Amino acid sequence: MNTLQADLLKGLTDAQSAELLALGVRRQYPTGAELFPLGASANSVFLIERGRVALTLPMQVQGHEEDVMVEERDGGQVVGWSGLIPPHRFTLKATAQLQTDTIVLDREILVAHFEKHPEVGYLVTRNVASVTGQRLQIFQAMWLREMQRVIELRCP
């Protein structure tokens, strides 16, 4: 992965990116493996080097609880930003759709690094805000489209 293409590292110099990534632990997930479950304590952020991760939520389908995909993330993108944002609980379940390589960044280590390098902390926090903000806008639009359909069904 070109570190400059990673969502989390936008705006950082190569040296800053390399230093930040060195804090993480490389972890590989085979197809179908779970990165984190819904509702678990979020203590880490996952930077996807390659592969693909499905973010799912449980839904009742024909009387069974099924994990329904709500979003996909692939190389260069980050999952598990709840690790950086209070209350530090995962609000989705993440599963590897393909064999996936990640760099797992522990929150406490990251926070300690940001305290030493506030400019890095600012840029990373801004990038996380961008990821969360984009997700909010997308789901806002998706919700409104579904609401429009509900209204059309009830008041044709």
Added chain:
Amino acid sequence: MEMFLMAVCMTFFGVAVSAMAFGAATSGVQEQQAATLDSKVDEALASMPERFFARDTAPAVAAPPPVVIVPRVPIEVLLAQIERHVRLEHAAAESFLYDPTSESLHSRTTSPLVH
């Protein structure tokens, strides 16, 4: 004259006796017939208005609720449709972010879950 009066009296007497005999004979039968008819009345028919001519429109009979046959879609197919729907909706929402207009927000979808 005497013969005539005798004939009239005999006639009245005969009619009176006949009437009494008829009344006595038929009073039990009517009750029995009424009871038999009551037990044979078809309530469904009784509730229908009378029709004399064949061309009279048939009364509306309350139809049983229609049986809706919903084919049970295999769960794998349904999950695949949901996933496709989410991808399409996600893409539509992303295109709205690039071009935030009412038209792009409410653009049509080809998702089978909607059509």
